[in-house]
Amino acid sequence: MQSTRRSFLKGVGAGVLCLSLSQLGFDLTEAKAYAKELKIKNCRAVTSVCPFCAVCCQVIAYERDGELIATEGDPDFPINEGSLCAKGASLWSMYTNKHRPTKPMYRAPYSDKWVEKDWDWTLDRIAHLVKETRDKDLILKNEKGQTVNRLDSVFWMGTSHASNEECAAIHLAMKSLGVVSMDHQARV
């Protein structure tokens, strides 16, 4: 297998350091133990793409036992060559911070609080709202008598955070329902 710049540095970097320091007579036991225990040791390296700005720097995410251990720029990607900006360099803390909602949340009309709900109830309720609205509001013909099949009272906003695959699915779902008020942040 061809050695990449990254694997080369990983293998050799620590060794060179040890050699020069041991010649100076330091006790290297602790340093060696640390070097052996690089935090990405035994991690699966997964290629992803930074979710900010359309330079689309590639990143490597390191996973072990289902946990995200570290992220770094992908040195092999010809555009970013391993570099990342402040946001790209913060991916790990962005993913692992505690501010994220982890369950579907529901706020009833006139309520002053969120309550947790399960996915099945949540999607059921939304499906009923969509159907009820569509059945009530779908415009089959316009004033000129032309067929328009349009659901003007429902909108879809977003998102450029979605993958191409999700975008294709969103577009199809909305067209099938008659939603034409569809837009995303190409504008903002």
Added chain:
Amino acid sequence: MTNHWIDIKNANCVLIMGSNCAEHHPVSMKWVLRAKDNGAKLIHVDPKFSRTSARCDVHVPLRSGSDIAFLGGMINYILENKLYQEEYVKNYTNASVVVGADYAFNDGIFSGYNAETRTYDKKAWARSKDKDGMLVTDPEWKNPRCVINLLKQHYSRYTLKNVCDVTGVPEKTILEVYNDFCATGKPDKAGTIMYALGWTQHTNGVQIIRTSAIIQLLLGNIGVAGGGINALRGEPNVQGSTDHAILYDSLPGYLPMLRAQWQTLDEYLKGCTPSKEMPNSVNWKSHNPEYMVSLLKGWFGDSATAENDFGYSWLPKLEPRGNTSYYSVIDRAYKDQMRGGFVFGVNPCQSFPNTHKVRASLDHLDWMVCGEVHNSETSDNWHRPGVDPTKIKTEVFLLPSAHRIEKEGTISNSGRWLQWFDKAVEPAGQARDFGHMLVPLMNKIRELYKNEKGVLPEPVLNIVWPKDFVAEEWTKRINGQFWKDVTIDGKTYHRGQQVPKFANLAKDGSTSSLNWIYCGSYTEEGGNKSKYRDKSQTPAQAKLGLYPKWSWCWPVNRRVLYNRASVDANGKPWNPNLPVIEWDGSKWKDGYDVIDGGGAPIGVKEKGRLPFIMCADGLGHLFGPGREDGPFPEHYEPVETPLKSHPFSKQLSSPVYLTFHSDLDKLAAPGDPKYPIVLTTYSMTEHWCGGGETRNTPNLLEAEPQLYVEMSEELAAIKGIKNGDGVIVESIRGKVEAIAMVTVRIRPFTIMGKTVHLIGMPFAFGWLTPNCGDSTNRLTTGVYDPNTTIQEDKACMVDVYKAAKLTEIA
């Protein structure tokens, strides 16, 4: 982008305008600086001195909203001094095309204007055609009605003095920039233009970009290495989400939107399939029927048949001029015309203009479904400061969504590269990616229509919709598949197999493709090309920085769009040192870029084809009769402006900008003394857009903790404001608290003899993050470009003064 990130290194001159790429697309700067290392001149035109300016040879501060004056002056300079690349202009642009008798321009207004509807009838700008429908041309440029002469006439008003008066840039600096950039008009030199929202977010944003297109065509900079017009797209995947048309006005692959005047598929195809306008043009859009039928087939599968117009009649149709953009939604919601909707991965209460109206409008909804990584100012709008939740009727759902690293699929970068990303970890808690929300939701809706019936169930039930979301299944569908056995060049493809390229898409229902421009990205022969990670290159490609085997790029892996214009009539590269393609006398040589559109160079008898294959005339458009606001870009002031007049015409602001009318759509009058300061807004390196994700990332919030306003030392002295003071910025629409950042990065402008101050603010801070400030967009205007409905975030009028007390920032 016509070109791609790495290609910037090939430029001899880089004009960065309407972008602060060092801070907002930081890694792009790697390639800008590579160009500098190669000897390129770097120019940054922007109201504020930034880290981009710091790395450029020249920084040109111009008043926000005066870009067309600056660029129009460059067009005039090119024409007056004959700095254009004559052979390129004559052969590849519509310079020689004769414009019809109805076209006129009088004191800021083009012919065809209807003052009542505030729209143009574009028929008035028709070009002359002969009896066969071909354009009339005058290659000698003697006819005063030919485009090049009209162009000269139009921009003759863009004198150095007028440009200087309106932009606030000293004549000497203007000349320096014009000289440097126009030096790329030599055939073997290339200049690139990099722009971002600093250009698009104006009521004449599209026309600013048109001005750059005119300049690049005159200088022969389109199609060549190191050239082009490079839109630095924002979010990943904003390129892809635009390609897939999460938009109101187009279909995937930039096919026109379905409209009420086209009741049948046949009418639609007739209405949007252009005929050739030059005998030797490729007119690629003549293939729209193949792409449209394949799209319908991709949507409705076996339910789409020739007999039922492939399901065309089931689909929604917009009214002829119907505009259902974001801002129409906000306006209609405010007027109780919307019942509910989905807000996924976007934060309108924070990042849309005039957010007072946005926030108030959402209170009128019956229901709203948000898909977000964090609670946002939109999901939590019902308990925003100053509002009693028990009065708000909206039923709100917050669906926790997955981050990029928690899902798989493809995105498209600004250079149109299709990049696959793998899933590293499961989404946090019960979070899901959008696909795993939408697919089961639609299945529940479909189930209801199956069991309970309902209005027009056909489109809901007949779409090809999976049980579960599997990203790569959609990657395949986007490319397109065969629906019956088809033999191509002796090879038989069976039903369900992948279509090799978009030239194989058919209009008989035998193929599908959810987006024709991506056809060729996932084939039987090549597999999923978005996963390609092979750096091998030919020597020519290595010189260009072209990696044809790393990922895949639309269309057909062509890395430089319009590359047919990079060679002369005989196929010889304008720049022999950096050929993008080359003709060997009988065919295009291998080992370069993928040739654009086929056909021979125009000098080859009968087989020669014009390079701009997406235009019906095959030419680059100096005269662009397709836009809503005129065939030539014209300087208009922002809708809110410090000026009461300008020297270019009597028409102060765009006569056709879009807006909505309500008690919350207030605008300050031109030159209103209560609001004398220009406000421009921008992003920052540490926060993303409205800040939803980055404010929730502790280290990024620590780096940029609160809302600030940058102002000049001169303005601060006048206002008695010191660096670090709490201040109020006020427009006619509202007030915003911020911390004063008094800096030399912003300087006062001298505009038409008077001092005009400009201040700048980021818009990343919102009330949901405690004490960091709240939306800057409470100040901005709800006025829009008539082509795109993009708002004028980059220029509105405000005042600034010291705050007695701060309540939003601590």
